[in-house]
Amino acid sequence: MTTLLNTTNLARRFGGIMAVDNCSLAVEQGTITGLIGPNGSGKTTLFNLITSVYKPDAGDIYLQGKRITGQPSSQLCHRGLSRTFQITRLFWDLSVLENMIVPVRHVGIRSLFGPGMHRHEEERALHLLERVGLEHMKDQLARKLSFGQQKLLEFAAVLMSDPDIVLLDEPAGGVNPSMIRFIMNLIRSLNKEGVTFFVVEHNMSVVMELCDHIIVLDQGKKIAEGPPNIIQSDPVVLDAYLGD
Amino acid sequence: MRRLIRWWPLPALILLLIFPWVYRQPYYHVLGFNVLLFATMAVSWNIMGGYTGYKSLGHSAFFGLGAYLVAIAANELGWNPLWSAPIMALVVTVVAMVLGWIMLRTTGSAFVIATIAMLLIFRLLANNLRGITKGAPGLSQPLPPWTPEFSRMPFFYYMLFWLIIALLVSAYIRRSRFGLGLLAIRDDEGKAEMVGVNTTLYKVLAFGASAYFVAVGGGIWSYHATHISPIFAFDIIVGVEMILVTMLGGLGTLWGPVLGAFIYIPAADFILFQFGSSTAHLIILGGLMILILLFLPQGILPTISEWLEKRRTPRAAHTGARSMAEMQTPSGGPEPDTPDTYVSAVKQETS
Numbered sequence: 167m168t169t170l171l172n173t174t175n176l177a178r179r180f181g182g183i184m185a186v187d188n189c190s191l192a193v194e195q196g197t198i199t200g201l202i203g204p205n206g207s208g209k210t211t212l213f214n215l216i217t218s219v220y221k222p223d224a225g226d227i228y229l230q231g232k233r234i235t236g237q238p239s240s241q242l243c244h245r246g247l248s249r250t251f252q253i254t255r256l257f258w259d260l261s262v263l264e265n266m267i268v269p270v271r272h273v274g275i276r277s278l279f280g281p282g283m284h285r286h287e288e289e290r291a292l293h294l295l296e297r298v299g300l301e302h303m304k305d306q307l308a309r310k311l312s313f314g315q316q317k318l319l320e321f322a323a324v325l326m327s328d329p330d331i332v333l334l335d336e337p338a339g340g341v342n343p344s345m346i347r348f349i350m351n352l353i354r355s356l357n358k359e360g361v362t363f364f365v366v367e368h369n370m371s372v373v374m375e376l377c378d379h380i381i382v383l384d385q386g387k388k389i390a391e392g393p394p395n396i397i398q399s400d401p402v403v404l405d406a407y408l409g410d
Numbered sequence: 411m412r413r414l415i416r417w418w419p420l421p422a423l424i425l426l427l428i429f430p431w432v433y434r435q436p437y438y439h440v441l442g443f444n445v446l447l448f449a450t451m452a453v454s455w456n457i458m459g460g461y462t463g464y465k466s467l468g469h470s471a472f473f474g475l476g477a478y479l480v481a482i483a484a485n486e487l488g489w490n491p492l493w494s495a496p497i498m499a500l501v502v503t504v505v506a507m508v509l510g511w512i513m514l515r516t517t518g519s520a521f522v523i524a525t526i527a528m529l530l531i532f533r534l535l536a537n538n539l540r541g542i543t544k545g546a547p548g549l550s551q552p553l554p555p556w557t558p559e560f561s562r563m564p565f566f567y568y569m570l571f572w573l574i575i576a577l578l579v580s581a582y583i584r585r586s587r588f589g590l591g592l593l594a595i596r597d598d599e600g601k602a603e604m605v606g607v608n609t610t611l612y613k614v615l616a617f618g619a620s621a622y623f624v625a626v627g628g629g630i631w632s633y634h635a636t637h638i639s640p641i642f643a644f645d646i647i648v649g650v651e652m653i654l655v656t657m658l659g660g661l662g663t664l665w666g667p668v669l670g671a672f673i674y675i676p677a678a679d680f681i682l683f684q685f686g687s688s689t690a691h692l693i694i695l696g697g698l699m700i701l702i703l704l705f706l707p708q709g710i711l712p713t714i715s716e717w718l719e720k721r722r723t724p725r726a727a728h729t730g731a732r733s734m735a736e737m738q739t740p741s742g743g744p745e746p747d748t749p750d751t752y753v754s755a756v757k758q759e760t761s
Contacts, residue, residue: 251601
């Protein structure tokens with residue numbers, strides 16, 4: 167197995183709080199890796215460090231063995247790393263189809279002044295929309311979709327850039343059980359097609375069922391990692407969730 | 411019928427072409443020139459303020475810079491403003507991109523203040539670099555070679571030509587991948603960056619493009635005015651009017667800025683003509699602007715298209731309300747109105 171994404175001694179401080187503290191972790195290619203931890207344990211901060219929203223105070227991030235620390239976020243997408251957000255973020259005044267077209271992997275100066283949408287991109291977008299059941303809404307404004315549909319659209323749009331790894335921040339957050347099931351199946355089938363996932367999720371049954379490997383954070387530090395059945399009964403993890 | 415409606419710019423263009431021959435008094439030619447000038451500049455401003463969502467209050471800086479460069483070139487080098495205006499505007503574009511690269515590190519109101527500061531700095535320079543700009547009294551340039559009674563017509567047609575070019579460029583940008591990126595930046599810049607839009611590059615290019623036609627307008631205006639001085643060339647009101655005109659017609663739409671200019675400029679002129687001696691025109695204009703912001707906050711064109719859409723699909727308003735309601739549904743419980751779209755998709759996926 168090869169490592170797709172890894173961090174070494176990553177740290178970030180906000181005022182007096184170490185949000186991420188000396189964190190070294192690795193996501194193996196082809197896995198669905200979970201990232202869990204109590205509220206405020208630094209999960210989203212870690213995602214924001216990996217995707218260059220924040221600059222780390224110390225440590226490095228590597229994608230496929232190449233150092234990507236401090237690379238502009240827009241570059242990461244073109245290198246095969248994409249993410250979704252905890253609170254769904256879309257281009258609200260653009261249509262569903264346009265939301266799909268903005269994130270594509272290769273945009274050079276020449277294509278910048280080309281047409282907004284190429285035929286092959288539109289076909290791919292429609293194919294992905296069909297997969298999440300939104301193809302009939304392609305001309306609607308994103309703001310007109312229901313909450314669940316918006317979540318699916320964000321997910322589908324991320325796939326447009328043909329990512330090697332997708333960081334999902336709470337894919338099951340705030341959606342109903344049938345929808346959770348649908349999203350889980352989608353993640354699984356995409357994983358079979360070769361996409362690696364790194365998932366932050368609060369819903370434990372989802373995490374335990376979905377992930378091959380789980381990393382546990384507490385107060386910015388990695389306190390445990392391993393397969394779901396081991397993590398579930400790890401006393402250190404139980405203590406972090408339930409203790410003091 | 412639909413197809414025919416799409417060709418409406420053609421009769422509008424023909425009307426504009428014959429306008430100076432129907433209304434032959436110079437007053438109408440000057441008014442027409444001003445309408446076209448502000449329409450062109452508003453279309454240009456809209457590329458940054460409307461598409462990208464960065465509202466610059468300092469675009470008069472590019473107007474004044476274009477005006478001064480053209481006037482200086484006419485005096486020192488003997489360049490005819492009619493062809494030097496588009497060339498000098500390229501210089502202004504480069505200046506705008508360099509300054510934009512600095513100013514666009516800020517967002518929101520900080521950006522607005524930075525653009526005002528830029529304008530004030532240019533005005534100070536124009537006032538104080540007396541060797542080049544002749545200072546506060548301003549500088550004159552050679553009169554146009556054609557006869558006085560004919561003198562306004564070429565400006566009218568030349569400005570019309572530039573309005574068409576500006577509209578073509580604006581429409582082209584809107585349809586390109588570049589324009590899609592700009593709209594994405596307007597909606598959510600952080601997200602745009604995350605999905606691979608090089609936001610700094612896009613914003614700097616858009617800022618340069620939006621300065622270009624403003625500078626062309628400034629250059630032609632300076633020839634039209636024959637005498638320019640810092641208070642008129644670097645007047646913040648010119649920039650404010652670009653914004654008012656755009657917001658009146660419809661921010662971020664292709665035709666909105668044009669429509670706004672065709673309504674606002676003649677109306678402002680009429681009110682100035684009627685009440686200008688008592689300066690009551692300022693109060694009336696201000697009051698009208700407040701009324702427009704209150705009742706047409708999105709501008710004329712978006713309001714009309716929304717109204718048309720509502721008439722076509724009476725339930726359109728309902729979907730928005732539903733998404734709000736769904737957001738408040740707690741995560742666990744089943745939703746009353748599960749959209750059947752993903753239910754059927756679930757079936758497909760699991761079978």
